[in-house]
Amino acid sequence: xxxxxxxxxxxxxxxxxxxxxxxxxxxxxxxxxxxxxxxxxxxxxxxxxxxxxxxxxxxxxxxxxxxxxxxxxxxxxxxxxxxxxxxxxxxxxxxxxxxxxxxxxxxxxxxxxxxxxxxxxxxxxxxxxxxxxxxxxxxxxxxxxxxxxxxxxxxxxxxxxxxxxxxxxxxxxxxxxxxxxxxxxxxxxxxxxxxxxxxxxxxxxxxxxxxxxxxxxxxxxxxxxxxxxxxxxxxxxxxxxxxxxxxxxxxxxxxxxxxxxxxxxxxxxxxxxxxxxxxxxxxxxxxxxxxxxxxxxxxxxxxxxxxxxxxxxxxxxxxxxxxxxxxxxxxxxxxxxxxxxxx
Amino acid sequence: xxxxxxxxxxxxxxxxxxxxxxxxxxxxxxxxxxxxxxxxxxxxxxxxxxxxxxxxxxxxxxxxxxxxxxxxxxxxxxxxxxxxxxxxxxxxxxxxxxxxxxxxxxxxxxxxxxxxxxxxxxxxxxxxxxxxxxxxxxxxxxxxxxxxxxxxxxxxxxxxxxxxxxxxxxxxxxxxxxxxxxxxxxxxxxxxxxxxxxxxxxxxxxxxxxxxxxxxxxxxxxxxxxxxxxxxxxxxxxxxxxxxxxxxxxxxxxxxxxxxxxxxxxxxxxxxxxxxxxxxxxxxxxxxxxxxxxxxxxxxxxxxxxxxxxxxxxxxxxxxxxxxxxxxxxxxxxxxxxxxxxxxxx
Ligand SMILES: Cc1ncc(C[n+]2csc(CCOP(=O)(O)OP(=O)(O)O)c2C)c(N)n1
Ligand SMILES: [Mg+2]
Numbered sequence: 276x277x278x279x280x281x282x283x284x285x286x287x288x289x290x291x292x293x294x295x296x297x298x299x300x301x302x303x304x305x306x307x308x309x310x311x312x313x314x315x316x317x318x319x320x321x322x323x324x325x326x327x328x329x330x331x332x333x334x335x336x337x338x339x340x341x342x343x344x345x346x347x348x349x350x351x352x353x354x355x356x357x358x359x360x361x362x363x364x365x366x367x368x369x370x371x372x373x374x375x376x377x378x379x380x381x382x383x384x385x386x387x388x389x390x391x392x393x394x395x396x397x398x399x400x401x402x403x404x405x406x407x408x409x410x411x412x413x414x415x416x417x418x419x420x421x422x423x424x425x426x427x428x429x430x431x432x433x434x435x436x437x438x439x440x441x442x443x444x445x446x447x448x449x450x451x452x453x454x455x456x457x458x459x460x461x462x463x464x465x466x467x468x469x470x471x472x473x474x475x476x477x478x479x480x481x482x483x484x485x486x487x488x489x490x491x492x493x494x495x496x497x498x499x500x501x502x503x504x505x506x507x508x509x510x511x512x513x514x515x516x517x518x519x520x521x522x523x524x525x526x527x528x529x530x531x532x533x534x535x536x537x538x539x540x541x542x543x544x545x546x547x548x549x550x551x552x553x554x555x556x557x558x559x560x561x562x563x564x565x566x567x568x569x570x571x572x573x574x575x576x577x578x579x580x581x582x583x584x585x586x587x588x589x590x591x592x593x594x595x596x597x598x599x600x601x602x603x604x605x606x607x608x609x610x611x612x613x614x615x616x617x618x
Numbered sequence: 619x620x621x622x623x624x625x626x627x628x629x630x631x632x633x634x635x636x637x638x639x640x641x642x643x644x645x646x647x648x649x650x651x652x653x654x655x656x657x658x659x660x661x662x663x664x665x666x667x668x669x670x671x672x673x674x675x676x677x678x679x680x681x682x683x684x685x686x687x688x689x690x691x692x693x694x695x696x697x698x699x700x701x702x703x704x705x706x707x708x709x710x711x712x713x714x715x716x717x718x719x720x721x722x723x724x725x726x727x728x729x730x731x732x733x734x735x736x737x738x739x740x741x742x743x744x745x746x747x748x749x750x751x752x753x754x755x756x757x758x759x760x761x762x763x764x765x766x767x768x769x770x771x772x773x774x775x776x777x778x779x780x781x782x783x784x785x786x787x788x789x790x791x792x793x794x795x796x797x798x799x800x801x802x803x804x805x806x807x808x809x810x811x812x813x814x815x816x817x818x819x820x821x822x823x824x825x826x827x828x829x830x831x832x833x834x835x836x837x838x839x840x841x842x843x844x845x846x847x848x849x850x851x852x853x854x855x856x857x858x859x860x861x862x863x864x865x866x867x868x869x870x871x872x873x874x875x876x877x878x879x880x881x882x883x884x885x886x887x888x889x890x891x892x893x894x895x896x897x898x899x900x901x902x903x904x905x906x907x908x909x910x911x912x913x914x915x916x917x918x919x920x921x922x923x924x925x926x927x928x929x930x931x932x933x934x935x936x937x938x939x940x941x942x943x944x945x946x947x948x949x950x951x952x953x954x955x956x957x958x959x960x961x962x963x964x
Contacts, residue, residue: 307754307767335757338750341798346743346791353747353775356732357682358767359754361747376788380737381744388723389733390716391952425953449955478958525958 286469291324291461293435294400297442298325298362300471302332305360308446311338311351312364312400321366322402322461344370348377348399352451355397356385362446367413368401368455382451383426398445398452404496404546405583405590406458414583414590416495416547418455422523422556428452428477429523433498435465437521440475448477457495477522480530486516489540489604492531492557494519497544497595504600513608523553531557532565539570542603546594549577571610576603622912625847630914633675633846635923637667637902640691642927643700646935647690647707648881655939656707658720663691665844665876668901669808670695672841672849673776673869676857680770682730682748684741684777687722688808688875689734692778697729700934710941717944718952738779738813739786742805745777746792749801749866756863774802774860776853782813784827793868797834800865804856807870808843814879815887831868843871844901874899 288296302308310328312320316339319326329337340347344365351363365371371378378399385395405414421427430445430452432438438456445452483498484505493501498519505515518534520527535541541561543554554575561573576595584590622630644662651660663670666688674683674695685692693703698714706713706724714724725733732748735741752773759771783789784807796803807827811818824830831838837859841852849871856867874896878885885893909915915923 306762307758309750309754335754338799341791341794343791343795345788346746346795349740349743349788349792350747350750350795353684353732353744353749354751354754355747356727356744357748357751359751376737376740377743381735381740385733386955387952388715388719389725389952390713390718392715393725393727393733394955428954476958 286467287464288435288467289461290435290438290456290463290465291322293439293467294324294442294456295326295328296467297439297446298328299331301443301446302328302336304471307359309336309338309354309359309361310364311340311347311361313340313342313347313366315339315364320364322458324461325364344373345377348374349381351397351399352377352382352385352395355395356393360446361397362400363397364400364402366402368403368417369412369415371399371401371417378421378427379424383424386450387426394449395451396449398442398454401453401455402458403455404457404459405594408585408587408590409583410585411582416545416578418453418523419547419551419553419556421453422553426451427524429455430477431455431494431521431523433457433460433494433519433521435463435467437475437481439467440473441477441521444474444477447474452477455495459496463499475521478525478527479522480518480520480527482516482534483519484515484517486514487537488514489516489542489607490531490534490538491515491517491542491544491600491604492520493517493544494521495546497546500595500597501544501600504597504604507597508601508604513604515604520557526560528560528564531561532568535561535565535568539568540607541569542574542576542600542607544576544595544600544603546578548580549575550580552577571607574603574607576600622908622914627914629675630909631923633671633850634902634905634909634920635927636671636695637846637905638924638927639700639930640667640670640694641902642931643694643703644690646931647704650704650707650935651881657709658707658722659687660707660721660881661688661879662875662877662881663688665896665900666808666810666873667691668846668905669806669843669849669871669873670778672846673778673806673853675850676853677730677774677776678772679730680773682732682745682752682773682775684732684745684748684775685734686741686779686783687734687736687738688780689724690721693724693731693734696731698724698726698731700931701937704934704938705941708938708941709943710938711944712937712941716948716952739783739788742777742779742783742786742788742792745775745803746796746801748775749796749803750799752802753799772861774804774857776804776806778806778808780813781807781809781811781818781827782816782821783807784830785813785822793831793834793836793866796866797836800863802860802863803866804853804860805866805868806853807868808873809870810873810875812875812879812888826870828868828870836866836868838868838870841869841871843873844899844904846901846905
């Protein structure tokens with residue numbers, strides 16, 4: 276890429292703007308695409324992501340819904356089964372629990388149950404994670420639940436560019452996609468390619484920072500924290516490669532492998548509670564398939580096995596911060612069981 | 619009962635034939651299950667045939683239905699082919715769902731059948747989505763008349779469900795949403811007086827489920843669910859409203875299942891007098907009498923229709939028996955349309 280610094284600067288968008296740009300471009304590209312969600316129209320969404328879309332596309336395409344998550348997701352699914360693509364917003368991903376039948380029993384399995392004779396091209400935007408004192412029912416990171424349900428694709432977008440490119444791919448994908456976007460990233464800025472066809476394919480991870488000693492896997496709000504930890508560790512002489520899977524289903528095994536071939540060490544970070552999080556799946560993949568590449572035991576740095584507390588200092592205790600991430604990396608560097616040259 | 623004068627004899631006979639087709643399809647299915655041909659659940663539709671047949675007679679080629687665990691009647695009434703249905707029940711490769719669904723999941727979008735459903739109330743919101751797509755088709759027809767989706771601009775979505783399902787949140791959310799957006803959806807509640815083994819008075823405080831429509835300011839109509847012409851009349855009215863943009867209707871059809879909740883349930887929780895009353899109100903027996911009394915057909919003609927149904931089902935069973943079993947590895951197919959290299963994304 277040889278974009279001029281000036282042009283790049285012009286194209287620096289927030290994560291929220293990048294999501295909006297993806298929605299606008301895809302709605303222009305496909306005039307049948309509909310948006311559904313609570314307060315997405317006139318108010319522009321609780322986090323302002325859909326601001327201006329009602330004015331631009333009209334109330335027939337930007338549909339403010341009653342507070343009825345189950346009916347909203349079922350409606351998005353039913354329209355999609357008839358060939359009308361939809362993007363439904365779940366205002367806080369915690370509320371997906373009220374739509375679990377439609378997501379898990381219906382959408383995920385429709386194609387399979389019908390022997391491949393139907394498809395449901397729709398996206399559920401899942402507003403996820405902590406946001407500072409949002410407490411136990413507005414802060415959860417539930418992405419791993421859905422990875423345990425075959426038939427759903429699960430996307431976790433961590434930068435503005437990824438948010439745009441992955442959302443566009445999700446919208447054009449013929450299967451149901453859950454698109455997790457993190458509240459604390461909405462105001463983060465980054466370069467975002469212009470262009471209607473700047474898609475990022477599902478199933479391709481990204482090296483967010485190159486390094487050679489240890490692979491640090493992180494996504495969503497843990498990605499900026501992992502990058503900061505990597506920066507700090509560089510000062511200690513530890514070269515950290517930060518790798519963002521970008522989509523959990525499909526998962527980029529080859530990308531993870533390439534990084535482990537370089538580093539031989541693996542630390543995985545997630546905001547969600549430790550037990551049965553997606554970290555565990557990544558650790559299992561690495562242990563089963565890439566064991567010969569590993570020089571040290573795998574380390575997980577995760578949220579605690581607690582609901583999310585309210586007090587900011589409790590919340591920050593629960594989710595991994597730079598210091599805990601860095602400590603995890605140092606531990607793996609100390610714990611090397613096989614010498615770098617040995618295997 | 620209705621006057622027959624306003625209908626053509628061909629139409630009236632077709633209603634009869636369809637009801638007999640469903641009855642005999644179900645009776646044979648029960649038999650075939652006891653012989654070991656059908657590995658899964660069966661929830662027979664016997665006794666409720668007039669609802670599916672009367673309702674689907676009011677539908678056209680661009681309409682859609684969602685169905686339930688008790689779905690064979692709806693699927694046959696909507697044009698499902700008994701060959702592919704039996705093949706599906708037998709878990710064979712030629713089944714509608716290629717042996718991945720079974721009785722609870724038979725679907726065929728081309729026929730307007732979005733699917734039976736194993737979740738009580740699960741199909742109701744999906745029908746609202748179909749209604750939204752159909753409403754959008756009216757817009758497409760104006761702006762892009764060549765788009766194939768414009769063809770269904772007069773379409774309606776019908777969702778069948780039971781009295782038990784009317785206690786689900788999905789039912790209430792869906793009525794509210796369809797009413798709010800004036801979607802072309804017809805909610806057809808088959809009140810057969812039981813949700814599984816629980817009589818209606820023990821699962822809700824109302825007798826007429828149609829009254830729930832008033833909470834959403836939409837029409838709530840009651841039909842005699844054992845009178846195919848009454849169902850046809852009421853659903854036709856609801857369909858006309860929906861097609862004209864006047865929004866959804868809740869139709870309650872009062873009916874009864876003759877057998878247990880599923881094949882194998884003896885239904886002993888039901889009072890004998892109640893069962894006797896409803897067996898007397900058999901929708902097929904009474905309609906047969908009506909056709910004879912109205913001189914629409916002779917006994918011989920009806921017998922010929924019965925025999926044609928037997929013949930069709932005989933062939934359907936033979937077709938299903940001859941259909942191959944799926945290969946075990948087919949379990950890995952059909953999880954996704956686009957699977958980026960791995961069939962099931964293992
Ligand atoms: C969500 C859900 N809860 C429970 C069941 C188990 N179940 C299957 S059918 C049924 C009864 C449904 O009653 P109704 O809606 O009146 O339909 P009917 O069986 O009378 O046709 C129940 C409880 C289910 N399949 N799904
Ligand atoms: Mg019932």
